[in-house]
Amino acid sequence: MTGTRWEHFAHGSDVGVRGVGPSKEEAFEQAALALTAVIADLQAVEPKEEVEITCEAPDDELLLVDWLNALVYEMATRKLLFGRFRVQLNGHRLDGRARGERIDVARHQPAVEVKGATLTCLRVGREADGSWAAQCVVDV
Amino acid sequence: MDTSLLTRNADYEWWVTPFGKMRVPAVIYASEALVRDMDVKVYEQATNVATLPGIVRASYAMPDAHWGYGFPIGGVAAFDPEEGGVVSAGGVGFDISCGVRTLHTGLRPEEVEPVKRELADALFRTVPAGLGSTGRLHLSEQEMDAMLRGGARWAVERGYGSPEDLERIEEHGCMAGAMPEEVSRHAKDRQRDEMGTLGSGNHYLEVQEVTEVFATDVAGAFGLRPGDVVLSIHCGSRGLGHQIGTEFLKRMTLTAGSSEIELPDRELACAPINSQLGQSYLGAMRAGINCALANRQIITHLSRMAFAEVLPRAELTLLYDVSHNICKVEEHAVDGRSRRLFVHRKGATRAFGPGHPDLPEVFRATGQPVLIGGSMGTGSYVLVGTSQGEVRSFGSSCHGAGRSMSRHQALKQWRGRELIDQLAREGIVIRSPSSRGVAEEAPGAYKDVGAVVDAADAAGLSRKVARLKPLACIKG
Numbered sequence: 166m167t168g169t170r171w172e173h174f175a176h177g178s179d180v181g182v183r184g185v186g187p188s189k190e191e192a193f194e195q196a197a198l199a200l201t202a203v204i205a206d207l208q209a210v211e212p213k214e215e216v217e218i219t220c221e222a223p224d225d226e227l228l229l230v231d232w233l234n235a236l237v238y239e240m241a242t243r244k245l246l247f248g249r250f251r252v253q254l255n256g257h258r259l260d261g262r263a264r265g266e267r268i269d270v271a272r273h274q275p276a277v278e279v280k281g282a283t284l285t286c287l288r289v290g291r292e293a294d295g296s297w298a299a300q301c302v303v304d305v
Numbered sequence: 306m307d308t309s310l311l312t313r314n315a316d317y318e319w320w321v322t323p324f325g326k327m328r329v330p331a332v333i334y335a336s337e338a339l340v341r342d343m344d345v346k347v348y349e350q351a352t353n354v355a356t357l358p359g360i361v362r363a364s365y366a367m368p369d370a371h372w373g374y375g376f377p378i379g380g381v382a383a384f385d386p387e388e389g390g391v392v393s394a395g396g397v398g399f400d401i402s403c404g405v406r407t408l409h410t411g412l413r414p415e416e417v418e419p420v421k422r423e424l425a426d427a428l429f430r431t432v433p434a435g436l437g438s439t440g441r442l443h444l445s446e447q448e449m450d451a452m453l454r455g456g457a458r459w460a461v462e463r464g465y466g467s468p469e470d471l472e473r474i475e476e477h478g479c480m481a482g483a484m485p486e487e488v489s490r491h492a493k494d495r496q497r498d499e500m501g502t503l504g505s506g507n508h509y510l511e512v513q514e515v516t517e518v519f520a521t522d523v524a525g526a527f528g529l530r531p532g533d534v535v536l537s538i539h540c541g542s543r544g545l546g547h548q549i550g551t552e553f554l555k556r557m558t559l560t561a562g563s564s565e566i567e568l569p570d571r572e573l574a575c576a577p578i579n580s581q582l583g584q585s586y587l588g589a590m591r592a593g594i595n596c597a598l599a600n601r602q603i604i605t606h607l608s609r610m611a612f613a614e615v616l617p618r619a620e621l622t623l624l625y626d627v628s629h630n631i632c633k634v635e636e637h638a639v640d641g642r643s644r645r646l647f648v649h650r651k652g653a654t655r656a657f658g659p660g661h662p663d664l665p666e667v668f669r670a671t672g673q674p675v676l677i678g679g680s681m682g683t684g685s686y687v688l689v690g691t692s693q694g695e696v697r698s699f700g701s702s703c704h705g706a707g708r709s710m711s712r713h714q715a716l717k718q719w720r721g722r723e724l725i726d727q728l729a730r731e732g733i734v735i736r737s738p739s740s741r742g743v744a745e746e747a748p749g750a751y752k753d754v755g756a757v758v759d760a761a762d763a764a765g766l767s768r769k770v771a772r773l774k775p776l777a778c779i780k781g
Contacts, residue, residue, distance in 0.1 A: 283554070284395075
């Protein structure tokens, strides 16, 4: 098992985000870290404020899209960047917490704004090594 | 893409004969080199679109087509509601009515060059750009709805620009049929602070010089001469459009199973035009178009203020405003009869030719200007719609260069600061809140826009009129 991690994958003009972890929850948390990393350097984001997020969807894949889109919405309306995440899953219901701080353009140097999570390359499932992966393309 | 997947019908026209569940062919307009360079996903997505109910004539891909979500970016598809035709949120895209507006300035380079830096600074100060930036305008609930109904016309009524601007905007600046009541609270919340903001990513505000004219007659009619300085604005419907796209993509996905539409891939989620969801989306999407038109109108007003500060002689008048992420109802002749079709252009520009009744009088003889944005260090182009384009692609053409390299790769290859210095040495002033953003938008990370417009010209989709070179660029 390669452990808990996030990564980006190439997609035309946009960016794919992928989270991997021993549990589905951790894979969702890591995918959220990958989402922030599209915008700014994760190391520069301090956990000063916390936002609670709840979503529900008919399946794991759409739940991932909902989770990422809820974060996009919270970032846009509260002018926040998130650097830490906690996810609890109960069936297809997600209770999450995102911690971060207000965008400081000079310090965070945000490269791009994420418009939304898409259904492209959308997958939530187990890898060959038994770990969970959660991924999709986000439109930037 | 392997060209053996396609049948070459003409030098710049490649077909996929219907197979499987395809109802119509897929047609790619491009040079051989561009086709070879295209991701095979363009082939998959264009053929998938060809399976959708009510699609008319063909699923088209423009010369700049690349892998999108559901529809290819650079995709054009028209649907007939009388034949079960559909509307697709993914076929419009998240940035509803993203587009380009170009303005004359009445200035020559020798007037701009000595104050280029001051001008760039004034534009950068006046037009909010980049993630987290907010506009000065904060709309009440009532004003938000008025803006969503009125578009650029609403903006002009509020003092942003002049009534003469409206004639030179598609739909005369106001998209009919907008339904603000179909736009969610979340979407309106996302827009609250974002009116008159440029956004980020590939969006920009650019001072440009006409360096080359290809069609003297049309360029003359457009008021473009070599050495003229123009201003181009590339942006869209901001958070409101993104949220509408997000929400309807989900709603269409959830109902796809019950609407008896068989989807080869669920990212193609769509709804019958003649369904409640289809009509809701059209109403919300049209409100999104108005948001984009109002946004570009406000940015135009702010740009005029910035120019007045530095170059009081400047007079910014509109050449045209085009949108490249839309679905519009248009009359098209198919098999000898006129049909009312819902034309999706996802990363494709409307390119109506001479005599088209939807064009304002001023462009009736020439055809409409087609404004093509390049990357910040390279050129942009003005093209003109053709009569052949009507038959070839429902009057549509390309929209830009498209990336050749991922953001991640670009970030590894370039440093924002160095790039800004290098472009400055080439005479291009860059202003951006984010040096990482500049690196990700490096000119070298984009395909050659020249090859794309050459192919659009050779395929007869639109004709090259003029080339524009950047002098100063404000990057979001």
